[in-house]
Amino acid sequence: MNAPHILLLEDEGALARALDRRLRRDGYTVAVCENIANAKLAARRRPPDLAVLDLRLPDGYGLDFLDWLRGEIPDIPALVMTAYGELDDAIAAMRLGAVDFLKKPLDLDALHRVVADALARETPGTRSARDTPTDSAPDTALIGNSAAMRELYAQLDRIAALGTGEAPPNVLLTGETGTGKDRVARLLHARSARGAHPFVQVDCAALPQDLVEAELFGHEKGAFTNAHRARRGLLAAAGEGTAFLNEIGELPLSLQAKLLTALEARTVREIGGDTERAIGAWFVAATNRDLAAMMAAGDFRQDLYYRLNVLTLHLPPLRERGDDVLALAEHFAARTAERYGRPVPDIDAPARAAMRAYAWPGNVRELRHVIERAVLVHAEHVVEVAHLQLPMPANADGPGLGTGPDEATPTLADSERHLIERTLAETRHNISAAARRLGLSRGALRYRLEKYGLTGD
Template identity: 45%
Template sequence: MRLANFVSDEKSTSIKQQFKILIVEDEVLFARAVMRRLQKANYECAHVENVEDARNIVKQFSPDIVLLDMRLPDGNGIDLIPFFVGKSATVTVMTAHGEISDAVNAMKLGAIDYLKKPIDLEELFLSVKKAEATALQNNSLDYSRQRNVHAIEGAEMLGESHAIQSIKAQITRISQIVANDSIPPTVLINGETGTGKDVAARLIHLSCHGNDKPFLHVDCASLPAELIESELFGHEKGAFTGATDNRPGLIEAAEDGTLFLDEIGELPLALQAKLLNVLERRMVRRIGSTKERPVLARFIAATNRDLHEMSLQGGFRQDLYYRLNVMSLVMPPLRERLGDLVLLAEHFASQTSRRYGLPKPVFTPEALDKVRKYSWPGNVRELKHLISRAVLLCGELGRVTEGDLALPGAQLSSSSLLGETEKALMLRALSNAKNNVSKAARELGISRMAMRYRMEKHNIQID
């Protein structure tokens, strides 16, 4: 059990109390990075690694906000939600990829937000800001509006190019229209993979009325085909084999917040008609139910596919395409905002160094020249992964060279970049631990077995 009091040099702009945040997370390295990030905002933090310690710590530490991992060594984090909600704490859950059902249950039990791992610290910080605003409202304090303003500023897209400034202006305009409409219009965000469509969706949510409400990010491509209807629309007990209880779908769980349907082009045709009905009538009916429930959520969809062409070829319903395309954004690829490359590279480098406690990185002129000349087919996502890898490789030197970037003639995929980043991080941990596998595993916040598995995966051998 770890308890840390933080003192910040930054002035609090709108808070008159020091919020207490409890981090329930068994990945120690990640938890430490979260605590360091929260230090800058004058939060008092505690960290525990399991369910038992989480229950015991409230005797000496009454949290206002809880960041709760869903998979803990001695139980499921979801069982702790009623416990903390009953003690007037605001809960944000952190869930691994594919645990959509857990997220729905968490929202039903009282969590206000969920984040899908791997989690970016800035995204998590925005969630903390939202939780803070909710806690302030619950305590009848008149500061929620100011906190929301600062959360919006923190979510602003990086970039000074004309292309990204145009996107910012369009988001502002969309937010103004949404705020003045009792039935929020749908928004369709187009763009290549890795251009930041999810960032645009969250920024729209934060810029609109109700930004303290849930924001549910649903990846339509990753939902299992046999479960997608139940996950979206919910079901009643006995509706099908395995339906042992009543369960709301993600559309209901979004309440009067935002439902972000990522990769909407992957939604099966059979469900496209059902979604269209929800959008048209603003009502949803669970599987096996005769009762309809009103839908208050704002809908934002995103795709990297040409839905218009798909609709002409019969791969996507034309009526749904027109219904989604009421308001639209086209996220620019990185090759159309070359003036932002250095700014983004330096931002991601600083972000990585802060996360892992490394010196502030400096790029050599040759490295920056290489960044400018590379085509970046994976866009901002590829840039982020590659820069993170380079910073980890340069380590304590803090000097990112052309060799650290290792930009090949053949272009790397995002998945290979992630693999190389993981390998570089493991090599660094082993070096710090003098090749002690158990110690390196503890530094990374994983088990020794998981460490051995990843070493074999990356062909890492030690003496």
């Protein structure tokens, strides 16, 4: 099968080269164009399977090119790259058929996931029910056949079928950090009737505290200092698609009442506005925090909790998934080797035993990082137990690196703190690099640094 062909329209040379390298490493062919004129020639010379384009270009506006491209290739999916302050442009792009947008500065791992999602989508109106969630794009697929995962697959199918109508039931995803809640949210969206519409992810922990309200709900021109033009909020940007409220437990208490009103009335009022704007999105929220404990402490509104918790999906931790850890390890090893042009290594028996015994406090995210490091730094043809560099309990006698149910077993908080400390040491206390390695936003990592008293380090 021929590799998908991508048309990349970006005039900033360094960024274009970085995107080109990553897309080619992921197995795509790429035509890089720095202006609209060249992009039209490239599209006519070889029609692309996907267009990735910037909005501000030397010889015109990216949306004009997108409008032209949709006339040439009606069903082509397109991704739009937007800088801060260009949310209205992203909404206009989606009206022209763009399936998603990428916020600058770009995360190359996010680029990989969004491109795979866009290429995996079928023409609206022709989507068919899939038998298993693993038919999805590589970075949104769920892997595992344990009893816990089979139950999750069944619940996911049932809930996805309910994401229809004007007011579908809200969904709350729960589970520890690293269990894949964002992946499940994307699967719910893709497998529902809303899959052809936008998927907008709102990372509540990552939004700057002084901009959370404006980002979520939008604002009118002049509503506050630096509000130089009106902007729609992220909730409205989801349109008839899905609004994913990630890390909802981090939303400031002062805004929880306004979100509750939006969920109940299905309308939003921009800051400084005097009219209500209808919102048609399906709301999916996720948290790794104990919302019941937060309610008891007065940190989370009880009425908002019950409004969000209409349907619940709990994601099992990796330690409860049996041999799924081995299937995931093999998947990550193969993906990493393919991405970086290395041979796919085997995983020897002691390494498999160590992975089965280890508690994986960071769950699937931690496993992915461990395997990626082992393949890239240590393993040539075989991943051995020493390559995993798993922490050894003080009372461990052998390679079984896990902990049993005794007094020496660390708590989840102990394990999370240890993982953060180890990652900070490995990245020489570079917060951005540590957040990327842990799969967290900078805001989420800073929250944990404060939680564990690591800010002084």
